[in-house]
Amino acid sequence: MKKKNYYKNYPILFSAVFTAAVLLMISAVKGFFPFGDASLAVGDAVLQYVPLLSELRDRLFDGGIFSYSFSSGLGFDFFTAGVYYFLSPFTVLSVLVPGLTAFEAFDLAVMLKVIAAACCFSYYLKISLPGKDSLIPAFSVCYALCGFFTGYSSNIMWLDALIFLPLIALGIERIVEERGGVLYCAALGVAIITSFYTGYMLCIFSVLYFLIRIFGSEGLTSSHNKIASCKPPVASDEDGGEDLYEGRALLPILLKFGGYSLLAGALSAVTLIPLFSALGNSFIKFGEEDTFLFGLADFFTGHLMGTNSVGSYGSIDIPHPFFYCGFLILLLVPLFMLVKKIKLSERVAYCALTLLLILSLLISKANLVWHGISVPAGFPYRFVFLYVFLICVMAYRVFRHLDSIKGIYIASTGVLSIVVCLSLLFQSNEFYTTKIALLNILFIVLICAALLLYKYRNKKRAAILAVTTVLVLAEAFTNAAISVTVNEKDRISILEQQQACVKTVLTANEKSLQRSEVVGDKLAFGLKGSFFGCNGISTFSSLSDEILTFSIGGLGLSHNTQNAIIYGKQTPVFDSFFALKYLYDFSDEDRDDTYYKPLDLSDEDKAECGLNAYEYKYPLPLAFAVNEGITDWLATMLSGFKSQNSLFENATGIKDVFTRQEPGEIKAQNAETDLLSHLIKEDESIMNMTPEMYAEFTRDKYLIKYTKPETVKVTNTFKVETDEPVYLIYSSDMFNNLTILAGGGKEREILYMQNLAAPLIPLIGIKKGDTVTLTAELSDSAKQEYLKGKKIDKNESIVQFSFYSLDEEKFFRGYEYLKEGALKIEEYDGSYIKGTVAAKENQMIFTSIPYSDGWSAYIDGEEVEVLCPEDTHLILLDVEAGQHTLEMKYEVPGLKIGLMVSAASAVLLMLFILLEYKRDRK
Template sequence: MLKHFPTMVKNKETLLIAFFLPLFIMTTIYAVMGVYPFGDNTLLTVDLGQQYVDFFSYYRHTLLSEPSALFYSFTKAIGGDMVGLWAYYLMSPFNLIFLFSPQKLLPVAVTLLILLKIAFSSLTFAYLLIARFEGKGLLVPTFSVSYALMGYVIVNQLNVMWLDGLVFLPLIVLGLERLIDGKKGVLYSLFLGIMLFSNYYIGFMICLFLGFYFLFAFSKKDLSGLPSLKSKAKDFIVQFSRFVFFSALGAGLSALLLLPTFYSLLGSKASYTNDMIDWSFAYPPAEILSKFYIGAFNFDQMPTGLPNVFIGTLALLAFIYYFANEAFSKKERIVSLLLTVFFFLAMNVQFINKLWHAGQYPIWYPYRFSFTICFFFLLNGFRSLQKSKVFPLPLACSILVVSAVSAIYVIKKGFAFLEPAQVLASSILVVLFLIFLMLRENNYKWMPYLLLFLTVAEMTANAAIDLFRLGYVKYDQFNDYQVVLADALKDIRMPKDDFYRIEKTFQRSKNDSFQANYAGINHFSSTFEKEIPALFGSLGFPEGNGFVVYSTGTLFTDALFGVKYQIQDKKLPEYIYDDKAIYQINRNATRPDLQKYALSSETARTTTYENPYALSLAFGVSKSVLDLKLIDNQPILMQEQLLDAFTDQSSTQPFFALKTFDSTVFQNVTSNTADYQNTTYFKAAAGMVSRIEFQFTPETNNPYYLILDSGIDDKNANLYLNDVKLDYYKTYRNDQVINIASNQAGENVTFTIELIGDNIRIQDLKLYEFDQNSFEQVIADRQTEGMEISDFSQTHIEGTVHIKGDDQVLMTTIPYSEGWTVAIDGEPVETEKALDSLLAVPISQGEHQITFTYRTPYAIAGAAVSAASVLLLLLLSRKKIANNQTSPENEKNA
């Protein structure tokens, strides 16, 4: 980099334009959108609002207040290794901005983060064009703006951690180009290592692209000085070997993070890999044409859309011209053409697409690697215009014909994200740019300014159209929720040397615990270990690949997971008070059984209950708990078996007693059977309200729980409890346990299913009464054998436990991991797995001192590899410097 410093100084005006132009464009768009401080909007939408902003809060807290949470945290569901989460979401050097941002201004810091990454991606691309490809003048910022504001960046800026790939890719390619020239590979390895450290996922995609880019870059080499095919092959082998070596060295630099992350992935993201090989097309190939038009995006393109390949009209025309430009060798253009064909196939053929996504089809945000292909297009488009100012008339005419055919095709196809005006605008730009490209050979002084202006106008229009089609969280609404949560937590936060969990009947996101820093259970991330969703799914909670929602708890699950406090919102309508909007909180749970707990505290918006049955983080149980296996879609049976295993005996009376509904009332509904199990219900007459009412009168004040069939959701039914719409989390794949009554002896209770479609099939709808007295006896025994914690941190827990009777297992609600070691009375013991997911250890009768310690698996090995790689890189760098200092040319010049 220092070698190129004079180049940077010489071209500082160009680089400054490249940096500040996209910064100004995006700031202006955000201001028009009303993004705070220009209005009350934020950029928090989809995953940026539901995941990343909460992780950024955790990032601040960890680095500023609690370093042990860097490795393990109980804010992640019931606990979890954090290295994988850091590696995927939080290792970008740009994130340091959050350390200087107050918590209240976190959404503003997110906006600045996005702006900086976009500006720096333009800067690094411009630097590559100047330092390697003789870029000069306004053509450089023209293409760097197209790079920084291409369609991929605009629609994926909410996935802010992916933008680092845009920033570092040009620097990595610069290093690779120099490496292929026979120069030192330090720059290449260094920036590749930084990229892998910053985000291994996008780094993996870049690594795949670099393999193809190496073939392209080598095809550019002039091998005329090599006399034979054998010598040329030898040169290729030498250069490829250096490429592999310095690539491995770059990976080695980041092994400190990569090795522990790889281990973590085996239990999370990688565990969902599908081995199926599918060579089919994801979409008709011609449909990709639609994505080269201005504003070719809407919300529906996020879950299952086409690749985002919009790069601007000028860049696209220049790339097409590249293949006809005789300034480049036929060999290079043939290799580039073959790679281009392969790239389009990679964005369509299912199996290649899956490989580029590390063996997994992406859930939402498809074709996440398409930025590397756009980089290839933009780079060669720039090279083509840089090398030649003559644009052939026959090519221009051919492009006009293809453009007209394409426009007719996309209009007739009727893509939802394309209006005729967008197609017309892009078609007009094709004509204008073709005219100006053919006039370039006249060397008009105004031409570079015009090309830059039109490009800026087009990229700005594309960004504005794309961004205005999304919905965003309000700044005041975001902060209002944080205030409500902080007030509710104020008096119930854990003391320094204690541990318990807190949950709520409402949420802003599944990662509220990260935002407000408390031990909860809800969680959502791509690096979530699969065993924990499986555990909660078997107990009747909403879960999926990467998330758990603790919205269907029972008295038993609250006790089991040590949920000492439950916070419930007061259902207030949205209203204005002292000129400030008070926002309704999103409730996702129905819990009448919270009345069984003691009232702990109240705020204007929430009520907090203290659970007297909450168990410790570790407690003694019968060894029969180790024999239990998770059961699918029978959550009541799973909870029943757990309660029995706690005492190593089957109760004479079940804890959950099956009850029948007193009556069922049908309104405009018919069924194919008289039973309400495994039954399909049909609307009797179209256009009329169709409801099924299940009625019963509780005989006791015990809690009553209903099994809600996994096939019933908000797409086919509206659910009501006593004519009030039921609060429940509506995304789930297993049967849920819904609490529909408590302390309501003698009162009529009605559960209603209102059909949305023409029919609905109900496979499971069972009512259970929970025996609270029997439950209290079992829990009281477990509480006497609970661990009394004397020292607690995220990675080190100490305490004492008194085991009575025949109990031989110390069970915990800590997820099982090889990173945990346990010592009893100072002696290490072998850990075991309970319920296929939880940490347990054998223990004997009596009083014991217990110590839990967490060490990130493979962290030491990774650190050793990184240290060795750094040392090797330094030695190679010093060797090269020494060689340069003693070379004959240097001696001659001395």
């Protein structure tokens, strides 16, 4: 009996083996784990997922709490981040494998998820459409290694949807067939827990799929056959059986579907409630008008081999959804309406849902609804996996009835596919080359021939099926070899080496709630503290607080307006206020020894990765007493210097710690220049600003007019008129390469990231009387783009050169004032801080901890209100004069109630499982 059941499950086993074999071949060719040192972690994976996996590994192996982390972005809810990014059993298991790096664990998790997706899809086909199992592995490979895998595998949390979607669909079919809803409820609940984002999409799809099953079934079945028996639900109209659904009541099934759907949501409450709390201040934006997101040529291109790669286009410029799932699917799906053994109502229902998904991908506002009413930042069309599942199922159903379809129709789909491949060569797409087109045509011809042979050579069908499976595997491998993007081993090797160096030095130095930052590293930006194992400021996360990002970035850090902050070289004002103590620098740039003391490192650490470490001499803790005027801090001013001036003045009462210096003479090669402030008339109002306000806003900004941006150079010659430290703000919407030659010393070249605000730049090693020459131009890569004929949308650009000096006497006076009210930390564990603080008078406690509903504060044992300033979202506390004990505690918001709801729902689900088991035993 065991052998028989094992034999019956061979499609699932072969699906896993074939998918694993293709993945291993791709690994060998592309050089990622286990056959190389490259990695599937590209883009967001390097900046977000791998750092969080590194931190998860540290906490699992070294011990640590899982509620809160100070590693990145000044602090964040680690539990919620885990729910959002890596709460998948495959991800956690990969991290637990001894000896793997975070990059290797990432690659292993991707491969395990893809294999699991193939198994679940084969299970779905075997149970839902039994009887012809021989080609199930080929269809499962098509599903698992589709364009969603090749294009989106770097966003590892989305791959779980490929695993659970077939189980959800099968569960819905069981409800419609009156066979219970436990499978549907459990699969949907776990899908939401592992990734609420794709879980939301699965919820919408579940309703639509339920409706088409109801519509196509013309009623409900009373069958109670066991899934384990692998038998079809009694008989099917596809097999010429009688109509099973006549006269069945619809209302009980609707109620059952609704009830199990609600129970699935309740099961996931342990993750949903905390997550929705965390998303309260994240960036959400609805589109303004309906547009079509891709054209007809893009639609066809997206189905072809070799066109589903983020690496080809860049995540922001993906021209079409990644529809690809193989030519076995593409050749059979157009024949779906011709299969008369499938009821007409069912054929119409499936085609209608397919059309709805296409329109949802095409129309911008419908697309946004599927993305949670939020503009997807890069990686559009994230729900395309639903379309892939549907057409794979439809294609398999066509294959089951291939005998009933005329050969001329099969040949016609092949011919039409070839015509499309050839016609697309005349479209403007530099990545769809003649070579790619010929590869597509080759596989179309081979697979079309295999289908025709299968139809007409009955006696050799087993051999033909084997050949067809081999062709499918070869096609899947070829597509992945072209489309899968990897992070090259050289960069991965350097990152891992730099990570090891920093962690070694961290172990040797004090590890406390004081912050550390890493600069000059290969990671560049992202969740750097998570990756390097320190408490940092830099961040890049979908869960970032938009207001916090804007206010901290507004102090002069490189940032966007949504979710990214990059710590660079900063002022003493910022470093003191935000508790910086250590700086780990992989560049060879100098530091101001007035403020930074070099740390003694071993020659080995310096030689291996070029690490220089510094201790900041004037750190303040995470909390300290300040004047009550801190509530008047204007955190979103237009200049980083003005914002820091406002912060310092309202905290200490000392004005103008930074003083503006007159910029030098500006010249432009092959362009005309003019001050932006000269372009407004005295009585004119722009952006609701008076002429005086506009003049302040445009100070130090110049309008550069040109015809060929690749030939333009803008030069500013600045003469230093002070012995105080001098800082620069440079910004431009076009010229992203700045070269600084200061005081006759070595040149510094700074390449600015697009779409990020420019940071403050310390001008190190200069003295009064020196001349600083700054030259701005396009970067070499941007020049190449324009030389290739990139369209110029405008012929002008704004360039800003602003210089400010730090009044050191004022800074040190203010620092000593704040130091007197510094929190002396006595105890902490990440989610609990205890210490003493002294207030000279009724003051406020300023903290560099982001506000969250999870924080509570106690002064001398009594709970006090945790204040959240509207324009900063940094925690403030009221404190009276005197010596006080301060305690701060963090609990994940909504976790307790979520646990209770999920636990109660799990008990209820177990009861339903027992009832179904007893019923099936009868």
